[in-house]
Amino acid sequence: xxxxxxxEATVLPLLDAAHNLARWLLRDAAAAEDAVQEAALRAFRHFxxxxxxxxxxxxxxxxxxxxxxxxxxxxxxxADVTLLDEDAxxxxxxxxxxxxxxxxxxxxxxxxQVLVDAALRALSPPxxxxxxxRELEGLDYRDIARIAGIPIGTVMSRLSRxxxxxxxxLSLAGLP
Amino acid sequence: MEDDDLCALLRQHASRHxxxxxxxxxxxxxxxxxxxxxAPRARLxxxxxxxxxxxxxxxxxxxALGVALTxxxxxxxxxxxxxxxxxxxxxxAHVRALxxxxxxxxxxxxxxxVKPWFQGRLDYAxxxxxxxxxxxxxxxxxxxxxxxxxxxxxxxAYQLRLHKIDLYQWPATPGAAPETLQRRGFNLAGWSDGxxxxxxxxxxxxxxxxHFASAWRAASxxxxxxxxxxxxxxxx
Numbered sequence: 001x002x003x004x005x006x007x008e009a010t011v012l013p014l015l016d017a018a019h020n021l022a023r024w025l026l027r028d029a030a031a032a033e034d035a036v037q038e039a040a041l042r043a044f045r046h047f048x049x050x051x052x053x054x055x056x057x058x059x060x061x062x063x064x065x066x067x068x069x070x071x072x073x074x075x076x077x078x079a080d081v082t083l084l085d086e087d088a089x090x091x092x093x094x095x096x097x098x099x100x101x102x103x104x105x106x107x108x109x110x111x112x113q114v115l116v117d118a119a120l121r122a123l124s125p126p127x128x129x130x131x132x133x134r135e136l137e138g139l140d141y142r143d144i145a146r147i148a149g150i151p152i153g154t155v156m157s158r159l160s161r162x163x164x165x166x167x168x169x170l171s172l173a174g175l176p
Numbered sequence: 177m178e179d180d181d182l183c184a185l186l187r188q189h190a191s192r193h194x195x196x197x198x199x200x201x202x203x204x205x206x207x208x209x210x211x212x213x214x215a216p217r218a219r220l221x222x223x224x225x226x227x228x229x230x231x232x233x234x235x236x237x238x239x240a241l242g243v244a245l246t247x248x249x250x251x252x253x254x255x256x257x258x259x260x261x262x263x264x265x266x267x268x269a270h271v272r273a274l275x276x277x278x279x280x281x282x283x284x285x286x287x288x289x290v291k292p293w294f295q296g297r298l299d300y301a302x303x304x305x306x307x308x309x310x311x312x313x314x315x316x317x318x319x320x321x322x323x324x325x326x327x328x329x330x331x332x333a334y335q336l337r338l339h340k341i342d343l344y345q346w347p348a349t350p351g352a353a354p355e356t357l358q359r360r361g362f363n364l365a366g367w368s369d370g371x372x373x374x375x376x377x378x379x380x381x382x383x384x385x386x387h388f389a390s391a392w393r394a395a396s397x398x399x400x401x402x403x404x405x406x407x408x409x410x411x412x
Contacts (some may be wrong), residue, residue: 008207015203019195034200040203041276044210103193112189120190135186167177175185176177 007018007047010056011040017057017137019063025125035071039064058143065129065147072125098150104125112175119169127162200332206275217237262375267359269322270342270377273331280318280333280338285310290319290351296323300347302330303372308395309334314341314388334388341378341388354389356382365389371394 013077018039023032043063120128128173133144145152260268273279282293287304294302298321306316317333317340324344334341356365363385365377374392378385 003209004210008204010201014198015195015200016192019199020193023193032193033196033202036195036199037202037206038276041206041210043208073390110189112185113191116185117191120186131186135183136190138190142291163179163182167182171177172186 007044010050011043011060014060015040015058018060020136021061021064021129021132022068024120024128024136025065026071027121031071031075034069035067036064039067041164042067055143058139061133061137061139062149065130069125084088099151115170115173115175119166120170123162123165127165130158130165131162134159197300205234209271209275217250224331232390253270260400263357263359263364265324266344266377268365269324269331269344270362273333273342274340275318278320281320283318285316285318285362289320291330293319294321298328298330300330302332302345303369304332305319305392305395308398309388312387312391313337314391336378336380336384336388339378341376341380341385343392344377345372346377347371356389358382358388367393 011102015036018036019032022035022039023029026035039060043060046063050056107116120131123131129148133139133147140146141152141155144155148155150158199380207397247271282290283308284290284293290304290306291304291379302319304316304319309316314334314336317335319330319332321328322331322344324346327346329344329346332343332345336342348368350368351372352366352368352373354365356366357364361380363375363382364375365385365388366373367389368374374387374389376392378388380388
């Protein structure tokens with residue numbers, strides 16, 4: 001098997017998890033796809049940092065996560081793109097749909113999904129990150145610590161704060 | 177609500193965003209491009225070096241490390257490689273901008289925004305054309321400064337339907353005769369107006385790129401160059 005094939009065999013099965021994480025962190029379809037693509041390129045360049053017998057999932061999700069947080073920081077600072085005219089803003093707006101759920105689409109979806117998604121979106125990105133990794137991706141504390149680059153104790157305290165906030169918001173909304 | 181209830185709610189009801197077919201296809205294409213770009217000689221050299229430094233990695237790990245390092249090196253090599261011809265370098269720069277960006281550092285379809293942006297970034301004032309090209313379907317997306325032949329070069333990004341056209345320009349007197357070429361599936365068109373040398377690079381077909389070149393030359397002859405960079409626009 002060539003290196004490219006070996007790399008493909010490692011990373012392609014992780015694209016769903018990568019995209020889910022990116023989409024939850026960035027809350028935007030186009031930005032999430034860009035981030036996953038960029039992360040795949042970075043992973044390819046740093047394939048050496050994946051040690052033998054090491055699980056590929058936390059390794060790759062760590063790269064995805066860093067790419068997303070860089071994108072979030074860039075979005076806040078707008079550091080490398082100068083936007084001066086209306087056309088450019090309009091183009092950007094058209095590309096990034098509002099993160100607020102579309103009420104018409106919500107009618108077709110189950111109420112629980114709308115409420116749970118809204119509660120998740122309301123979390124800050126670091127809290128959303130640990131919840132998505134733990135509850136949606138089913139990763140253990142050690143892997144989450146490695147992905148987010150924080151100690152296991154911080155993972156646990158962040159998870160418990162995130163859970164408390166989610167419970168509060170979902171109870172207010174009348175769930176379960 | 178207990179933790180268990182919350183977990184059940186999240187697991188059952190939270191949206192899961194699977195990667196779409198388009199994304200999958202793009203990532204695969206990217207791998208293929210990267211794999212094709214690997215230089216066998218450079219890889220061998222890195223492998224040998226690695227075998228000496230880290231015997232443990234000399235096997236499979238060394239090969240992977242070699243590929244990864246070769247790829248990072250490849251991003252720099254086109255600029256430093258003495259044999260890289262100008263067309264090859266232009267295509268490499270274009271591909272790099274498409275793959276890892278940025279396609280533009282100033283996003284605007286207005287030349288009075290794009291042109292002043294270059295002030296202080298280059299030691300020349302590039303020609304920027306918007307409306308005359310837009311009428312023909314070429315939308316100005318923005319501009320950036322990109323290294324070509326080791327020199328910071330004014331680059332304008334245009335869009336024709338879904339295709340991107342990069343226009344590189346730098347001062348050159350006298351300019352070279354107009355020419356069109358093809359490299360790795362990309363088309364290139366080069367021309368000069370006596371003061372500037374221009375190169376357009378894109379994946380549009382050769383006829384359309386030639387049309388872009390002639391539209392540009394016609395518009396710039398009609399006074400595109402009169403737009404001086406002198407007038408002030410406040411930059412954030």
